[in-house]
Amino acid sequence: MKKWGFLLLLLLCLCLTFIYIRAFFEPKADLPNVEVQVHDQYKNDKEENRRVSENTKKIEIAVEQIYQGNLLLVNSEYPVHQESIKSDVVNLFTHNELVKGYGLLNNKTYLSKDLARKFSDMVTAAGKDGVSNFFITSGFRNFDEQSKLYQEKGSTYALPAGYSEHNLGLSLDVGSTQMKMAEAPEGKWIEKNAWKYGFILRYPEDKSDITGIQYEPWHIRYVGLPHSAIMKEKNFVLEEYLDYLKRKKKVSVEVEGEKYTVFYYPFSENMTIKIQENHVYEISGNNMDGVIVTVYE
Numbered sequence: 001m002k003k004w005g006f007l008l009l010l011l012l013c014l015c016l017t018f019i020y021i022r023a024f025f026e027p028k029a030d031l032p033n034v035e036v037q038v039h040d041q042y043k044n045d046k047e048e049n050r051r052v053s054e055n056t057k058k059i060e061i062a063v064e065q066i067y068q069g070n071l072l073l074v075n076s077e078y079p080v081h082q083e084s085i086k087s088d089v090v091n092l093f094t095h096n097e098l099v100k101g102y103g104l105l106n107n108k109t110y111l112s113k114d115l116a117r118k119f120s121d122m123v124t125a126a127g128k129d130g131v132s133n134f135f136i137t138s139g140f141r142n143f144d145e146q147s148k149l150y151q152e153k154g155s156t157y158a159l160p161a162g163y164s165e166h167n168l169g170l171s172l173d174v175g176s177t178q179m180k181m182a183e184a185p186e187g188k189w190i191e192k193n194a195w196k197y198g199f200i201l202r203y204p205e206d207k208s209d210i211t212g213i214q215y216e217p218w219h220i221r222y223v224g225l226p227h228s229a230i231m232k233e234k235n236f237v238l239e240e241y242l243d244y245l246k247r248k249k250k251v252s253v254e255v256e257g258e259k260y261t262v263f264y265y266p267f268s269e270n271m272t273i274k275i276q277e278n279h280v281y282e283i284s285g286n287n288m289d290g291v292i293v294t295v296y297e
């Protein structure tokens with residue numbers, strides 16, 4: 001009888017070990033499946049020559065391009081330029097067709113139409129996961145509103161006009177109708193899944209020394225794919241990510257089976273860049289000194 005007891009115990013131990021090992025090797029569900037490949041300079045040049053000899057087209061880059069696009073860095077050092085402000089900002093309260101899957105805090109919630117659609121796609125996906133109590137507490141703010149807010153709340157809780165991402169049109173504050181975002185399922189869902197829809201949590205808890213802003217679980221920013229995925233995978237905030245691109249100059253990445261190549265180019269006079277024919281691409285400035293070109297491979 002004792003023998004049987006011992007064998008049973010041994011079997012139980014084996015089972016537990018097996019379960020433990022499986023859990024250890026299973027991929028972490030909340031991290032993106034991102035394969036990042038950084039190119040060394042020698043290989044880079046060789047490959048660049050090959051690219052040039054293939055069918056390429058030249059694109060001229062004007063200085064304004066530094067201040068336009070989804071990857072603009074806005075913080076206390078780099079303010080919003082007039083030409084950076086999204087041109088399709090509307091009052092969502094009067095555009096019911098854009099307000100799907102979420103509510104609005106008040107009847108003056110301004111946002112880029114394009115961004116509202118992207119946000120709506122994201123919250124629709126959250127709804128399928130059973131998380132559905134989202135509302136927008138603040139969207140786009142013009143310089144006058146920002147100035148008023150800064151005077152009311154002071155420098156601990158607000159930024160001066162022109163230095164807030166809300167003045168750009170690419171950011172919004174999201175709340176849960178049930179509880180504080182830091183505790184709400186809506187906040188947790190965003191933290192885990194927003195990257196899939198091109199959004200980032202702009203001011204994470206562990207990065208306030210870099211962003212200069214305290215933890216804001218409600219403030220999200222659109223940067224687009226593959227950037228949001230790389231940032232999530234590498235635990236970068238926008239400041240760190242743009243710095244990384246500047247150092248690496250070229251990064252190839254595969255996100256959930258889609259391939260992209262991301263290039264950084266410092267701006268210069270009469271600047272042209274070469275892009276392979278028949279490739280979809282996007283250009284965005286960094287609001288500092290150059291442009292980032294994202295090529296869909």
Ligand SMILES: [Zn+2]
Pocket residue numbers: 138166171172173218219220
């Ligand atoms: Zn905000």
